[in-house]
Amino acid sequence: MQVRVENVRKEFDTFPALHDVSLDIRSGELIALLGPSGSGKTTLLRLIAGLEQPTIGKIFFGDDDASERSIRERNVGFVFQHYALFRHMTVADNIGFGLKVRPSATRPPAEEIRRRASTLLDLVQLSGLEKRYPAQLSGGQRQRVALARAMAIEPKVLLLDEPFGALDAQVRRELRRWLREIHDATGHTTVFVTHDQEEALELADRVVVMSQGRIEQVGTADEVYDQPNSPFVYGFIGDSSSLPVKVEDGQVWLTDRPIGLAAPDAPAGPATLFFRPHDVELLDECAGCLAGTVASSRRVAGTKRVELEIGGHRERVEIELPVDHPAAQKSRIAFRPRKWKVFPSAAE
Amino acid sequence: MADPVLFAADPNPEIASGITESRPARWGLMAIAFTFLTLFLVLPLVLVFMEASRKGLGYFFETLGEPDTLSAIHLTLLVAAISVPLNLVFGVAAAWAIAKFEFKGKAFLTTLVDLPFSVSPVISGLVYVLLFGAQSALGPWLKANGIEILFAVPGIVLATVFVTFPFVARELIPLMEEQGTGDEEAAISLGANGWQTFWYVTLPNIKWGLLYGVLLCNARAMGEFGAVSVVSGHIRGQTNTMPLHVEILYNEYNAAGAFAVASLLAGLALVTLALKTLLEMRYGAEIAATRGH
Ligand SMILES: Nc1ncnc2c1ncn2[C@@H]1O[C@H](COP(=O)(O)OP(=O)(O)OP(=O)(O)O)[C@@H](O)[C@H]1O
Numbered sequence: 098m099q100v101r102v103e104n105v106r107k108e109f110d111t112f113p114a115l116h117d118v119s120l121d122i123r124s125g126e127l128i129a130l131l132g133p134s135g136s137g138k139t140t141l142l143r144l145i146a147g148l149e150q151p152t153i154g155k156i157f158f159g160d161d162d163a164s165e166r167s168i169r170e171r172n173v174g175f176v177f178q179h180y181a182l183f184r185h186m187t188v189a190d191n192i193g194f195g196l197k198v199r200p201s202a203t204r205p206p207a208e209e210i211r212r213r214a215s216t217l218l219d220l221v222q223l224s225g226l227e228k229r230y231p232a233q234l235s236g237g238q239r240q241r242v243a244l245a246r247a248m249a250i251e252p253k254v255l256l257l258d259e260p261f262g263a264l265d266a267q268v269r270r271e272l273r274r275w276l277r278e279i280h281d282a283t284g285h286t287t288v289f290v291t292h293d294q295e296e297a298l299e300l301a302d303r304v305v306v307m308s309q310g311r312i313e314q315v316g317t318a319d320e321v322y323d324q325p326n327s328p329f330v331y332g333f334i335g336d337s338s339s340l341p342v343k344v345e346d347g348q349v350w351l352t353d354r355p356i357g358l359a360a361p362d363a364p365a366g367p368a369t370l371f372f373r374p375h376d377v378e379l380l381d382e383c384a385g386c387l388a389g390t391v392a393s394s395r396r397v398a399g400t401k402r403v404e405l406e407i408g409g410h411r412e413r414v415e416i417e418l419p420v421d422h423p424a425a426q427k428s429r430i431a432f433r434p435r436k437w438k439v440f441p442s443a444a445e
Numbered sequence: 446m447a448d449p450v451l452f453a454a455d456p457n458p459e460i461a462s463g464i465t466e467s468r469p470a471r472w473g474l475m476a477i478a479f480t481f482l483t484l485f486l487v488l489p490l491v492l493v494f495m496e497a498s499r500k501g502l503g504y505f506f507e508t509l510g511e512p513d514t515l516s517a518i519h520l521t522l523l524v525a526a527i528s529v530p531l532n533l534v535f536g537v538a539a540a541w542a543i544a545k546f547e548f549k550g551k552a553f554l555t556t557l558v559d560l561p562f563s564v565s566p567v568i569s570g571l572v573y574v575l576l577f578g579a580q581s582a583l584g585p586w587l588k589a590n591g592i593e594i595l596f597a598v599p600g601i602v603l604a605t606v607f608v609t610f611p612f613v614a615r616e617l618i619p620l621m622e623e624q625g626t627g628d629e630e631a632a633i634s635l636g637a638n639g640w641q642t643f644w645y646v647t648l649p650n651i652k653w654g655l656l657y658g659v660l661l662c663n664a665r666a667m668g669e670f671g672a673v674s675v676v677s678g679h680i681r682g683q684t685n686t687m688p689l690h691v692e693i694l695y696n697e698y699n700a701a702g703a704f705a706v707a708s709l710l711a712g713l714a715l716v717t718l719a720l721k722t723l724l725e726m727r728y729g730a731e732i733a734a735t736r737g738h
């Protein structure tokens with residue numbers, strides 16, 4: 098099932114939680130909504146589910162306008178951030194709930210419901226826990242029951258709100274791989290919310306980066322990482338260093354000197370230079386490059402990160418060095434980013 | 446997130462609780478509580494039963510068997526049987542509206558629910574006299590159509606409903622507010638309709654609170670004196686409820702009779718309490734679980 102969000106705006110009272118958001122979700126796709134807290138991820142997900150109505154704009158399921166469909170008719174499986182399992186029902190009853198409340202014409206017999214619940218429990222690797230109550234499960238187990246419950250209604254679209262939010266890193270990684278497997282096996286169109294970029298980049302076919310109620314960029318993990326289209330995305334996805342510069346004569350200038358980076362397409366004027374700390378080329382001679390004195394250095398896993406003070410205003414940027422690089426405090430290092438981007442300052 | 450299973454498994458709950466007052470302080474507090482309860486609650490109750498049986502058990506049952514007394518018992522049960530279900534429905538509806546929806550005038554509605562608690566029952570009764578009495582705007586019309594409200598069963602039911610309205614709603618509002626709308630949203634997203642959501646999800650979540658509210662509501666419905674006294678007209682054998690009957694007997698210097706009926710009322714209250722305690726013992730863990738999450 099393809100889902101299309103068209104120019105949706107959502108206001109709570111008068112506060113706009115989403116401004117003019119448009120998004121095409123392809124059938125069978127696993128897509129991640131990624132953004133900082135309060136950026137409107139949950140709101141967008143709830144709009145797709147029909148738990149909220151857009152103030153302006155439309156949402157389409159296939160070719161049908163979803164606003165004419167009730168939540169029930171949309172047939173979405175929603176996994177809530179805090180599970181929302183029915184605490185007075187056993188695991189099996191929780192999973193079977195969606196089938197039990199169907200109109201009698203389409204409701205499977207009780208025996209069939211039980212059978213399907215235990216098939217789903219196998220799928221989420223919780224066989225044998227049918228009789229437990231939610232309070233008797235661990236967080237990760239509850240999460241999986243919530244997912245099984247949502248899948249029991251054979252949804253056309255599966256929506257997950259921070260599915261692994263409350264779990265520790267180890268379990269997260271495990272469930273992440275497992276969700277990908279389930280997605281590939283069932284082929285549901287799946288949208289999941291996360292504020293963990295590693296999770297989004299690793300798991301999703303495409304990532305939707307959101308900020309302050311807007312979609313900043315939509316693309317594959319490689320696209321949003323290698324070609325960020327805004328300062329926000331550059332800063333939010335992966336590590337980045339930035340430096341205030343200016344563009345003149347198709348060159349990037351740091352205060353009064355060009356730094357050897359040609360930017361023929363960038364508009365002249367003040368701008369911000371972004372690059373990845375690990376993607377720099379160290380130079381011996383500095384003729385048209387960036388150079389600074391080491392202000393601090395720290396060891397990060399297999400590499401060394403040093404903070405350099407650059408230029409007259411002593412701007413600080415971080416770059417990565419090999420562990421055995423003899424950079425000492427106050428020593429001078431010259432470098433040039435290999436991959437970089439300048440964004441005009443006004444756009445920020 | 447109190448986990449009843451964890452607490453049950455704890456070998457030394459006193460230490461685990463983290464509150465370790467010194468022994469004399471604990472005994473002192475308990476002594477104060479017990480003395481107070483004995484003096485102000487248990488002793489009077491015991492006295493009621495003693496007074497009731499002073500002239501012997503024969504007289505006790507004789508009083509209870511009198512037609513006027515039987516009629517009072519009957520009326521009290523009838524009034525409770527009508528007003529408790531009504532308030533069950535009203536209370537759930539009001540609590541649902543207040544706890545689960547956002548709307549203008551919500552704060553006002555919440556205050557309104559409390560109104561019967563904050564005004565004297567006598568005034569509650571007088572309101573109905575003003576509304577339906579002979580001097581009221583409705584009075585002549587009611588009289589012309591032969592509808593009796595005041596000094597009849599409908600008036601007593603109305604006054605009782607008014608006075609006992611908050612019990613169920615008050616019990617449910619904080620409970621439902623704490624539980625939020627997450628479970629209902631989950632149910633709806635799984636395809637349940639409104640009624641199924643209420644029946645399978647909301648009701649089980651609030652059933653203990655609801656039961657508790659109903660028990661209290663029932664106790665008060667049977668025991669209400671002030672409001673009922675104003676609207677009843679005290680017609681013996683017709684509009685006398687048990688509390689009113691107690692007063693009449695007492696005013697007639699029939700102390701033993703008055704206490705016999707009073708002991709029956711007190712008995713009803715004790716049964717209510719026992720029922721509640723029993724439920725809490727039987728389903729204690731489950732109650733804690735539905736409340737604690
Ligand atoms: N029911 C509501 N009433 C008023 N404001 C709301 C409501 N729901 C969300 N908002 C506001 O809308 C904005 C977006 O909220 P949303 O829950 O979509 O953020 P989010 O991206 O999911 O954040 P998080 O990562 O913290 O869950 C926030 O500023 C929030 O305060």
Ligand SMILES: [Mg+2]
Pocket residue numbers: 138139140258
């Ligand atoms: Mg959220």
